[in-house]
Amino acid sequence: MNTTKSIAVLPFVNMSNDIDNEFFCDGITEEIINALTKIKELKVIARTSSFAFKGKDIDVRIIGEQLGVNTILEGSIKKSQERLRITAQLIDVSDGIHYWSKKFDRKLIDIFDLEDEISLAIADEVRNNFGHFDVQKQLITQPTSNIDAYQLFLKGRSLQLKWTPESINQAISYYNQAIALDKNYAKAYYANLQCYGLLAMWGYMPYEEAMDLAISNLLVAKEIDTSLPEYPLSYVGKFFWEEWDFKNAYLHIHKVLKINPNHIDGLEAMTELFIALGFFDEALMYANKLLEVDPLSANNYYTLAHIYYYQRQFDVALDNVDYALTLNPELELAHHLKCFCLIWLNKKQQFEEFIAGTLLIEEKELLFRLINEKDAKVPEEIIIKWANNGSKETLLVPYDVFILSNSSYTELAFSRLHDMIQQRRGQVINYRQEPFLQPLHKIHSFTELHCSNLSLSDVKSPKEDKEKLASSILDDAQIAIIKEELLTYFDEEKPFLNPQLSLKLVADVLELNTNKISYVVNKAFHLNFNDFVNSYRLKHFKNIALDPKNSHLTILGLAYDSGFNSKSVFNTYFKKIEGITPRAWMKANSC
The missing domain is CATH 1.25.40 (Serine Threonine Protein Phosphatase 5, Tetratricopeptide repeat)
Structure with missing residues (x-):
């Protein structure tokens, strides 16, 4: 079982009568996933992998094992006119126990505050159960003041994620409707930018027309909000794929990951950039990070x-x-x-x-023979076919260049490769590493086909800020002082008897922020917050359980009197610490 601080947010179930609210539920789920990814030390499973379980009745312990997480969030949403009811619950996948649940009943107009409240509550509870990490004061900011525009945006997003030409065009329509309601909706402009970029790259829209529309959306969006990761990401496609300006591409990907270290598109772009340059150790590091959060x-x-x-x-x-x-x-x-x-x-x-039964069988078979049979040759008729096609046919993979490179036509192969590089064709962006192009390396001018402006010395370590926040919160002397304050507070005031005790309540009493209290509990006591509190509750339970005047009370009643608010939490924690059940312990310790 993965022991990292980790969570998968499963798609919220639509409890509304209107099936069209499905996109709304999916959108809220994605918003919460994106919010949680802003927490640097929390592993959050990406949308693609979490949504793989949508509508499937699978034990959460199996889901947790497949995704490599220790916590699952599941919930439901009921949307009725102008009100929302959201139920959320956290499950420890090691035993399937629900260790936190809450219902939220709000007006639809308060959706952004509610998303932030839920995200922060989830983060706090995961931290309380699995150990310290810093949590920002706010994880979600209001992207628009118009709720109808937000719902149109979510509808567009649900269509965009189908990744078909038809759905992309439909998404653009909804994004434009959202913009019509709120001219300052930056995320809708950035979403349009991505859609037009995709249509241009896939060839489903005239390139110049699509890029003009993409740029016009970018020009508006950047005047509204440049703090979103979408802003630097919008330049990555231009610098990386369109211009092969690897240094500027790297700088903008780095900006994306500085805003959100777990941004899927940013991690993928960095991986692909390092592959193109042959920086395989670095590429592998980012590829493994991608698989960690999107397995x-x-x-x-x-x-x-x-x-x-x-x-x-x-x-x-x-x-x-x-x-x-x-x-x-x-x-x-x-x-x-x-x-x-x-x-x-x-x-x-x-x-x-x-x-x-696949396409391009002739090319595939010829390539196989050229690599594995000594006397294989390229038929002249296929050369004529390629010459006649010219630039009319665009192959997803350049079989023609690969075939020519491994034949007596290396000069023609080099000429074709040269033209594709001049045109900055994405199919050959990794030409430096491609095994099929190895014969062309012997040509003197191969190294001059394209000069990269990014070297390995320009690349910063992705771990540069990983421990910065935690290590700079408090020094040893401060930790010792807060440790004594905590012990005094718990011994004298017995706050653990309050079943609703939270990290925030303790932090408020000691006039410190929650990050510092969490850090001290982990650092000084080597416990997470819930185990720290439950250790006091268990000690109190054992004291009152052996007192003859309490012999008329049940074990569960004594547990509740000690501050435990859940039978399952009490039984699980008791057995983890004592190695036996509460009933067996009572029997062994009774006179």
């Missing part, structure tokens, strides 16, 4: 497979790309990568079975 993403396993593929570890690459295809059999790039692994591993039978 059921086919794209992440495809990315990881690519790192091993470029390092010529074809067996390892094949294992990872196979898993990517089990997660998403429709991931076309993964099909091509598996094909390449099978070629390099000379697995002819498996290769032929795998490509049967």
Whole structure:
């Protein structure tokens, strides 16, 4: 079981009569996920992996094991006219016990305050149970003053995440409706920017037209809010994919991750940047981080497979790309990568079975022969076919360049590669590492095809601020002082008898913030806050349980009198500390 401070937020269940509220529930879930990712030391599973369990009746302990977390949040939302009722509960996946639950009943207009309140409550409870991490005072800020615009945005977001040309265009329509209601809705402009960028890259809209619309949205958005991670991220596509300006791409990805260290798009972009440059140790570090927070993403396993593929570890690459295809059999790039692994591993039978019924079979079979058979040659007719097609046909993967590079036509291959690099074609951005292009390295001007402006010495460590906050909160002397204050307060005032005692209540009494109290409890007592409080409650229980004047009270009644507010929490904690059940302990210690 993963022991890190970690959580997966499962999709909130729609309890409303209106099925259209499904997008609203999904949107609230994603907002809370995004809010929690701002907490640096809390591992939060990304939307893709959490939503893989939507509508499935699976034991939370199994879900926790698959996602590598120790806490699951599940809940429901009922939206009725202008009111919201949200129920949320936290579950410890080690035993399936609900250790926190709460109902929130608010006006719809208070949705942003409610999202922030829920996110902060979740963070506090995870910290109380699993150990210290800093929590900001606010995790969600109000993106718009218009609730109708917000609901239109969530509808657009639900459509965008289907990632089809039709759904992307529908999403744009909803984002535009949101903007019509609130001209200052920065996130809607940034969302439009991403949608137009995707339509341009995929070729589903004339490139110039799509980019003009993307830029016009960016120009408005940046005048409204540049504090969002979407702002630096909006420049990444331009610098990385459009211009191959790796240094500026790196600087902007770094800005994204400085705002939110767990930003999925930022982590993915950094991984891809390092792959393009051949910085494989760094790429692997970010790829593993991606898989840590998004373990059921086919794209992440495809990315990881690519790192091993470029390092010529074809067996390892094949294992990872196979898993990517089990997660998403429709991931076309993964099909091509598996094909390449099978070629390099000379697995002819498996290769032929795998490509049967696919497109580009002639090219795939020819590439296999060129790599694995000494006398293989490129037929002249295929050269003529490519020459006639010219730039009319854009292949997702440049089979023509790969084939020509491993034949007697290396000069033609080099010429085609040169043209693609001049056009900054994404299909060859990793040309430096591509095994099929190895023969072209012998050509003198290969190193001059493109000069990267980013070196490894320019790259900062991703761990640079990891322990900065915790280590700078308090020194040893301050820890000792607060430790004594805590002990005095608990011994004299017995606040643990209050079943509603919280970290905030203790912090308010000692006139300190919750981060400092949490830090001291962890540092000085080597306990999380709940275990610290329950240790006092257990001690009190044992004292009053052995007092003859309390013999008429039940064990559970004594537990409640000691400050425990849950039978399951009391029994679980008692057995963890004493090694036996409360009843067995009572029997063993009774006169």
